[in-house]
Amino acid sequence: DAGVIQSPRHEVTEMGQEVTLRCKPISGHNSLFWYRQTMMRGLELLIYFNNNVPIDDSGMPEDRFSAKMPNASFSTLKIQPSEPRDSAVYFCASSRSADTQYFGPGTRLTVL
Amino acid sequence: DQQVKQNSPSLSVQEGRISILNCDYTNSMFDYFLWYKKYPAEGPTFLISISSIKDKNEDGRFTVFLNKSAKHLSLHIVPSQPGDSAVYFCAASPGGGADGLTFGKGTHLIIQP
Numbered sequence: 001d002a003g004v005i006q007s008p009r010h011e012v013t014e015m016g017q018e019v020t021l022r023c024k025p026i027s028g029h030n031s032l033f034w035y036r037q038t039m040m041r042g043l044e045l046l047i048y049f050n051n052n053v054p055i056d057d058s059g060m061p062e063d064r065f066s067a068k069m070p071n072a073s074f075s076t077l078k079i080q081p082s083e084p085r086d087s088a089v090y091f092c093a094s095s096r097s098a099d100t101q102y103f104g105p106g107t108r109l110t111v112l
Numbered sequence: 113d114q115q116v117k118q119n120s121p122s123l124s125v126q127e128g129r130i131s132i133l134n135c136d137y138t139n140s141m142f143d144y145f146l147w148y149k150k151y152p153a154e155g156p157t158f159l160i161s162i163s164s165i166k167d168k169n170e171d172g173r174f175t176v177f178l179n180k181s182a183k184h185l186s187l188h189i190v191p192s193q194p195g196d197s198a199v200y201f202c203a204a205s206p207g208g209g210a211d212g213l214t215f216g217k218g219t220h221l222i223i224q225p
Contacts, residue, residue, distance in 0.1 A: 033213075042215055042216070043156070043201065045213065050210075091156070093155075095210075097210060098207065098210035101146075102158065103156045104155050105153075106154075106155050
């Protein structure tokens with residue numbers, strides 16, 4: 001199995017630009033999670049989906065952040081407009097029902 | 113407020129000895145606990161988990177102990193090997209693993225030859 005796939009691996013953008021991060025979960029997994037890692041706050045949950053439906057988005061920091069899961073094999077996390085404080089590593093993870101969550105390699109986002 | 117705490121930012125252990133990483137939690141609703149290992153520029157990798165109905169789970173060199181009354185868990189690695197050098201994250205969930213995870217800030221384990 002290819003594992004969780006994230007793209008791009010690195011993204012450098014300027015403040016005010018729109019950023020879209022992409023995730024392909026492991027085939028057969030029905031839960032998908034987006035996390036963010038920063039030095040100050042560590043790893044924190046942003047949002048998660050079960051069967052493509054958003055269940056808990058209480059971790060999404062602001063309205064500038066949005067996430068979608070149009071089908072079982074693809075999800076996006078969008079930041080519009082981006083700000084320097086959004087600079088972080090963004091991880092996607094997937095799991096089968098209540099099983100272990102498997103993480104992707106992450107996207108390192110730098111907003112100048 | 114930090115619901116999952118790893119109070120040791122780093123730990124240095126000699127190769128072949130036991131490594132003990134500690135984690136405390138405050139939320140009584142947590143019923144599923146996991147340890148992840150992370151190398152630089154990679155995503156966290158699952159190591160071992162434990163449900164609140166157990167107090168110990170073992171997998172090869174890794175053992176996790178859970179003390180519910182103290183809201184404390186620990187990860188034991190015996191014997192420690194150079195490849196164990198990494199950042200270890202403790203995580204917890206209230207939904208038996210179906211919900212999002214709450215992570216500690218991590219402990220950087222350094223195995224010295």
